[in-house]
Amino acid sequence: MGEAVQAHSVHEAPAGFIRKYIFSYDHKVIGIQYYMLALFSVFLGMTLSVLVRLNLAWPGTEVPILGTIFPEGAPDGVMTPEFYLSMLTMHGTIMVFFVLTTAPQSGFGNYFLPIQIGADDMAFPTLNMLSFWVTFLSLVVMVAAIFVQGGAPISGWTAYPPLSALGEIAGPGLGTGQSLWILSVAIFCIASLLGAINFIVTTIDMRAEGMSMMRLPLTCWAWFVTAILALLAFGVLLAAGVLLLMDRHAGTSFFIPGGLVVSDKLIDHKGGSPLLWQHLFWFFGHPEVYIAILPGMGAASHILSTFCRKPIFGYKAMVYALMGIGFCSFLVWGHHMFMSGMSPYTAIVFSLTTTAVAVPSAIKTFNWLGTLWGARIQFTTAMLWALGFVSLFVTGGISGLFLNQPAVDVYLHDTYFVVAHFHMIMGVAAIFGIFGGTYYWFPKMFGRMLNETWGKIHFWITFVGVYAIFMPMHFLGFAGHPRRYAELTSFEFLEPLAAVQKYISMFAFTTIAAQFIFLAIFFWALFRGKKADINPWKATTIEWSVPTPPPHDNFGGEFPVVHRGPYEYSVPGAAEDFVPQTAPDVATAKS
Amino acid sequence: MATTIAPPPVEIELEDLGRGGGGIPNLGWEGPGGPGEGAEGISDNRYRTGMWAALAGILMFFTAFISAYVVRKGLSNDWIPTSLPSLVWFNTLLLLASSLTLERSRHVLSDNSRFSRWWLLTTVLGAAFLVGQVVVWRQLIGDGVYISSNPSSSFFYVLTGAHGVHLSGGVFALGFLLFRNRQNPFGSVNRTPIDVVAIYWHFMDGLWISLLLLLFFWR
Numbered sequence: 001m002g003e004a005v006q007a008h009s010v011h012e013a014p015a016g017f018i019r020k021y022i023f024s025y026d027h028k029v030i031g032i033q034y035y036m037l038a039l040f041s042v043f044l045g046m047t048l049s050v051l052v053r054l055n056l057a058w059p060g061t062e063v064p065i066l067g068t069i070f071p072e073g074a075p076d077g078v079m080t081p082e083f084y085l086s087m088l089t090m091h092g093t094i095m096v097f098f099v100l101t102t103a104p105q106s107g108f109g110n111y112f113l114p115i116q117i118g119a120d121d122m123a124f125p126t127l128n129m130l131s132f133w134v135t136f137l138s139l140v141v142m143v144a145a146i147f148v149q150g151g152a153p154i155s156g157w158t159a160y161p162p163l164s165a166l167g168e169i170a171g172p173g174l175g176t177g178q179s180l181w182i183l184s185v186a187i188f189c190i191a192s193l194l195g196a197i198n199f200i201v202t203t204i205d206m207r208a209e210g211m212s213m214m215r216l217p218l219t220c221w222a223w224f225v226t227a228i229l230a231l232l233a234f235g236v237l238l239a240a241g242v243l244l245l246m247d248r249h250a251g252t253s254f255f256i257p258g259g260l261v262v263s264d265k266l267i268d269h270k271g272g273s274p275l276l277w278q279h280l281f282w283f284f285g286h287p288e289v290y291i292a293i294l295p296g297m298g299a300a301s302h303i304l305s306t307f308c309r310k311p312i313f314g315y316k317a318m319v320y321a322l323m324g325i326g327f328c329s330f331l332v333w334g335h336h337m338f339m340s341g342m343s344p345y346t347a348i349v350f351s352l353t354t355t356a357v358a359v360p361s362a363i364k365t366f367n368w369l370g371t372l373w374g375a376r377i378q379f380t381t382a383m384l385w386a387l388g389f390v391s392l393f394v395t396g397g398i399s400g401l402f403l404n405q406p407a408v409d410v411y412l413h414d415t416y417f418v419v420a421h422f423h424m425i426m427g428v429a430a431i432f433g434i435f436g437g438t439y440y441w442f443p444k445m446f447g448r449m450l451n452e453t454w455g456k457i458h459f460w461i462t463f464v465g466v467y468a469i470f471m472p473m474h475f476l477g478f479a480g481h482p483r484r485y486a487e488l489t490s491f492e493f494l495e496p497l498a499a500v501q502k503y504i505s506m507f508a509f510t511t512i513a514a515q516f517i518f519l520a521i522f523f524w525a526l527f528r529g530k531k532a533d534i535n536p537w538k539a540t541t542i543e544w545s546v547p548t549p550p551p552h553d554n555f556g557g558e559f560p561v562v563h564r565g566p567y568e569y570s571v572p573g574a575a576e577d578f579v580p581q582t583a584p585d586v587a588t589a590k591s
Numbered sequence: 592m593a594t595t596i597a598p599p600p601v602e603i604e605l606e607d608l609g610r611g612g613g614g615i616p617n618l619g620w621e622g623p624g625g626p627g628e629g630a631e632g633i634s635d636n637r638y639r640t641g642m643w644a645a646l647a648g649i650l651m652f653f654t655a656f657i658s659a660y661v662v663r664k665g666l667s668n669d670w671i672p673t674s675l676p677s678l679v680w681f682n683t684l685l686l687l688a689s690s691l692t693l694e695r696s697r698h699v700l701s702d703n704s705r706f707s708r709w710w711l712l713t714t715v716l717g718a719a720f721l722v723g724q725v726v727v728w729r730q731l732i733g734d735g736v737y738i739s740s741n742p743s744s745s746f747f748y749v750l751t752g753a754h755g756v757h758l759s760g761g762v763f764a765l766g767f768l769l770f771r772n773r774q775n776p777f778g779s780v781n782r783t784p785i786d787v788v789a790i791y792w793h794f795m796d797g798l799w800i801s802l803l804l805l806l807f808f809w810r
Contacts, residue, residue, distance in 0.1 A: 123637045193648045201641045207619065214621040231648045239655035246749060251739030254663060271669035271742060276662050280655055
């Protein structure tokens with residue numbers, strides 16, 4: 001790109017390697033940095049899930065290398081129950097924070113929000129750089145928790161006190177490991193808050209001429225609403241984390257009740273409420289679920305419209321549904337706590353608000369189906385992932401309607417039914433959104449095409465795989481199989497279910513193996529892939545009218561002017577079946 | 592080097608221009624609105640919007656503390672009300688005064704020497720408040736009231752501490768702008784940083800009053 005005009009650029013094009021690729025102010029570089037951080041984290045989280053699945057299906061298996069790395073947690077390579085729990089905790093934490101929160105919002109959002117709205121960068125480039133490096137620091141601290149004395153915490157990703165508040169006496173990993181865990185999450189909160197401010201301001205104040213809110217691509221709407229959720233939710237988790245650290249290190253009793261006897265020792269705390277943590281945590285935790293899934297909805301809408309060659313069905317309804325889901329997310333946290341002894345009347349209120357989420361969710365689903373209806377669908381790999389997203393969103397959402405009934409939840413709470421539900425809806429659906437985005441935007445981000453054939457193979461193995469993994473878990477839940485149990489062999493009622501656990505593990509290993517196909521085509525395409533042209537998908541939004549990859553200030557010093565909505569496909573009378581947002585309205589003379 | 596992005600003109604019939612064509616630019620919600628990034632004055636707006644967004648996040652942070660306070664007080668039998676040292680009230684006066692001097696300085700922005708004096712006074716008052724809060728802590732410690740003594744004292748330290756951390760950010764910003772102003776006076780034209788810091792400072796002032804009311808009336 002060299003000396004592109006810098007007239008409007010908010011910062012100079014960087015010179016040296018460090019400024020350009022490490023401490024970069026450029027939203028595109030930062031987006032890729034976030035994406036790579038998530039890619040590393042997802043493989044780390046997946047490795048942990050291999051250990052979890054191994055222990056569940058074949059307890060007592062010797063894994064010599066584990067014994068070498070973790071002589072405490074896995075003496076002679078055999079995992080202890082505590083080690084199992086610590087791997088489970090870290091799997092959940094790393095996946096939720098460093099993959100599902102990071103890749104779709106901070107990764108793709110950073111790269112494409114400014115380009116799609118016609119801005120040369122995020123509103124605050126320095127703050128943006130800071131957000132990434134603070135996130136990176138948070139990941140370093142989190143990973144460090146695995147390797148300190150005592151290992152990683154065993155309190156789950158929700159870190160319920162008193163277990164998480166008592167320190168070493170309550171179990172291995174609850175000393176230094178748990179402290180580092182809380183610290184890492186607190187650092188992550190700060191990074192997310194900084195990022196959220198940037199996203200909100202960029203969307204409000206940086207849009208190009210003509211880019212009114214109702215002309216924003218649905219991806220931008222999703223990132224915007226997600227940023228608002230993050231802004232309002234992460235502060236609460238940060239506060240909760242501060243209080244928990246105080247309980248651990250300053251001798252306070254916010255969450256630790258009185259009269260606790262742990263390991264034959266009376267704990268010197270009194271009067272605290274473990275439920276207080278649950279309220280604070282889930283007030284963050286439920287919006288967090290939507291923080292993970294909303295960007296995927298945006299990407300799926302974007303991709304569906306592109307490859308249906310149709311405007312998205314009900315654009316405004318889609319926007320209001322996003323807002324509706326975002327709004328509802330703050331009213332439903334109590335549905336995680338039906339079993340906490342809450343008043344049945346309170347439970348009914350939370351049940352009703354939770355059921356209300358079904359309305360905007362159904363609007364989105366029907367509008368996706370409406371977009372697909374009668375379309376000449378192009379089954380590209382990105383499209384397959386978007387369709388998979390819709391499928392998983394429906395499957396995972398429907399099981400939510402079971403869990404939001406307090407009476408049903410009494411039975412299903414903390415069983416594998418819940419594990420199946422949240423993996424489907426927030427884990428796998430969100431991952432499908434990320435994959436959809438990857439296959440769709442890779443050509444723009446890296447200037448080369450991903451291999452479509454191998455991409456489809458990757459999709460089909462993963463799609464069949466995740467259903468084969470998580471559908472049987474629903475039945476485990478019906479059978480009363482509790483989650484978070486390390487030892488399944490010691491319970492008679494679980495014995496008939498051991499075969500199902502083996503079946504799930506085998507599919508899990510297959511699906512995980514298929515992810516290496518993705519890794520291979522990703523890195524192969526990075527260096528050897530077919531060169532991508534400016535607009536390989538014949539799409540309408542602004543990212544497809546800038547060069548591939550985009551220059552430092554995205555537009556070569558000339559700001560785009562937006563003339564129309566984001567999804568003008570198959571417009572009657574237009575020469576091509578797509579009209580870019582930047583195409584002016586002037587009618588050319590017909591020859 | 593071809594980095595311009597003019598797409599080819601689209602052949603399209605005029606009656607199909609319905610979507611988003613024409614209309615008066617409104618707040619950028621529908622139609623051809625939108626702030627137009629290159630336009631004058633937009634970059635200023637950025638900082639204001641950013642500050643309000645940041646304050647929303649900070650408000651949620653403190654709301655979480657305050658709701659925890661109310662809940663924890665409601666279910667405990669170990670709550671021993673912390674009586675506020677009288678110095679707290681003096682500190683509050685300092686902080687209130689700092690908001691007034693800040694407003695005074697913003698009114699005389701065009702007169703740089705008067706502006707600097709009032710701004711400096713604001714910074715000093717803010718710093719004095721922080722020092723005062725530390726002295727309050729020391730008085731409490733002297734009276735044997737520690738963070739771990741009982742939930743009331745725990746919350747007292749946590750709330751004043753969290754507020755102090757945020758306020759020291761404000762003092763740093765005040766000092767930084769004072770330094771910047773000495774090198775290159777802001778004047779009334781280039782006043783965005785001044786206004787944005789003022790928003791933050793008044794918010795922190797208001798937040799302190801709210802916390803104080805909580806700590807005093809909800810002991």
